[in-house]
Amino acid sequence: MRDLATRWGLSLPNRGVLFGLTTVDDLFASAALAEESGAFESVWVGDSFIHKPRLDSIVMLSNLAARTRSVRLGTICMATFPLRHPVELAIQWASLDHVSGGRALLGACIGGGHEPELRAFGQTSKERVPRLEEGIELLRALWGGERVHHRGRFYTLEDYDILPKPVQRPCPIWIAVNPRQSIDGSALVKRALERVVRLGDGYMTDAVAPDEFRRRWDFMQETADKQGRDLGRFETCLHGMININEDRQAAYDESKHYFQAYYPLAPPSEDVIRVWLAHGPPEECAEVVREWLDMGISTPVLRFTGHDQPAQIRRFVEEVLPLV
Numbered sequence: 475m476r477d478l479a480t481r482w483g484l485s486l487p488n489r490g491v492l493f494g495l496t497t498v499d500d501l502f503a504s505a506a507l508a509e510e511s512g513a514f515e516s517v518w519v520g521d522s523f524i525h526k527p528r529l530d531s532i533v534m535l536s537n538l539a540a541r542t543r544s545v546r547l548g549t550i551c552m553a554t555f556p557l558r559h560p561v562e563l564a565i566q567w568a569s570l571d572h573v574s575g576g577r578a579l580l581g582a583c584i585g586g587g588h589e590p591e592l593r594a595f596g597q598t599s600k601e602r603v604p605r606l607e608e609g610i611e612l613l614r615a616l617w618g619g620e621r622v623h624h625r626g627r628f629y630t631l632e633d634y635d636i637l638p639k640p641v642q643r644p645c646p647i648w649i650a651v652n653p654r655q656s657i658d659g660s661a662l663v664k665r666a667l668e669r670v671v672r673l674g675d676g677y678m679t680d681a682v683a684p685d686e687f688r689r690r691w692d693f694m695q696e697t698a699d700k701q702g703r704d705l706g707r708f709e710t711c712l713h714g715m716i717n718i719n720e721d722r723q724a725a726y727d728e729s730k731h732y733f734q735a736y737y738p739l740a741p742p743s744e745d746v747i748r749v750w751l752a753h754g755p756p757e758e759c760a761e762v763v764r765e766w767l768d769m770g771i772s773t774p775v776l777r778f779t780g781h782d783q784p785a786q787i788r789r790f791v792e793e794v795l796p797l798v
Contacts, residue, residue: 478709480767482795483516483775484508484787485550485713489528493735496783498529504783505538509545513791516546516579518713518775522553525588526737532566539574548579550713550775551650551678555582556605557595560612560629561636568617568640576641581678581711582606583650603669604628610647610673617645648676648711654746657689664693671697676709676773681742681750684769687712691770711773712766715751717780718789722754729753729779751779756789760797767798 486504490496508514517538521531531554535547547570555563571578584602585591592599608626615622616636624631649670657663670677671694679687691710698705717732719725729751733741742750752762766774778786 478707478772481515481709481773482513483518483546483548483711483773484514485518485520485775485777486534487736487777487783488519488531488534489522489526489736490732491529492527495732495735495781500783501534502537502541504787505545506541507784507787509542511787511791513795514545516548516773516775517542518548518550518581521549521551522585523557524591524594525553525586532570535570535578536573539570539577543575544577546577546579547574548648549581551581551583551652553583553585555609556584556602557591557597558609560609561616561631561634563609564613564616564636565638567613567645568638571640571642571645572638578640578642579646579648581648581650581676582610583652583678601628606649607669607673610649613647614644617643644675646675647673648678648709649674650678650680652678652680652682656686657693663690667694668697670694671701671703671705676711678711678713680713681746682712683749684765687769687771709773710771711775712771713775713777714763714766715747715779716759716763716776716786716790716794717751717753717778718756718759718786718794719753719780720755722758725753726751728781732779753779756793756797759790760794763794763798 486501487496491498505517508517519531519534520528522528531549538547567578567580584606587599605628608628612624612629617639622631622634651666651670653663667690695705717725717729752759780786
């Protein structure tokens with residue numbers, strides 16, 4: 475039985491710096507404001523190399539570690555996880571955990587399968603899942619207390635003791651799974667969710683209807699029972715979009731502009747936006763956010779789809795959160 479307190483997160487648009495949505499200084503100021511408000515418990519950044527270019531996630535989080543004191547710091551979805559060598563990532567992430575005082579939270583995923591990006595790293599789309607699985611297993615071994623002897627499909631290490639180790643023991647790894655199809659009749663979705671239960675310390679998703687999320691969570695609990703795993707402390711994270719404005723249409727229009735700029739190759743459909751975006755006056759935003767909590771989300775991470783990030787954060791804390 476899960477009984478987790480709600481832990482709010484702020485998602486920073488580190489891709490937005492590249493097309494004028496925000497600035498580096500605004501991102502840092504937003505993170506500091508979120509922490510000072512006392513309402514947000516974590517700060518997150520996105521991750522990609524070539525497919526969706528942005529300021530590098532680990533560089534961003536390292537800078538945020540120096541500018542904050544208490545919030546957890548994470549990747550909302552490390553799409554580059556299969557592209558990164560686990561030894562290099564293990565050292566970088568453990569270093570981040572040290573400089574942040576044990577606040578690093580790695581959110582991993584298989585990425586979008588962008589062929590030019592995969593070719594640049596000498597990989598194929600079919601390798602993404604096995605590289606994710608082997609990479610997570612190897613990270614945990616490298617961060618453990620024993621010398622590592624690993625002969626896998628992609629990586630070989632014989633008698634290595636890689637330093638530094640993270641401050642956190644264990645250092646948490648969450649897995650993002652964001653399928654657009656329903657779990658009903660989809661073996662692919664079920665395999666992805668089974669992987670989250672088997673390898674992850676938390677579950678991340680984005681645009682999903684309440685009934686669909688409940689079906690997925692029921693399946694994950696059944697899977698955990700079969701594996702003998704307790705999900706009582708297992709956080710469920712939804713990356714939700716929000717735009718607070720008394721003019722509901724203006725909030726929607728600004729969000730559409732944001733989506734088209736942020737995801738130019740594949741902007742979200744109207745159906746996706748309908749379940750992904752809370753927009754309009756504070757009361758209407760609060761109603762959508764309450765739906766996210768009611769469907770079983772323990773850790774809502776909010777991305778504000780407006781140019782004035784600090785103003786949106788303040789409005790959420792002062793006007794929306796009291797209604798939630």
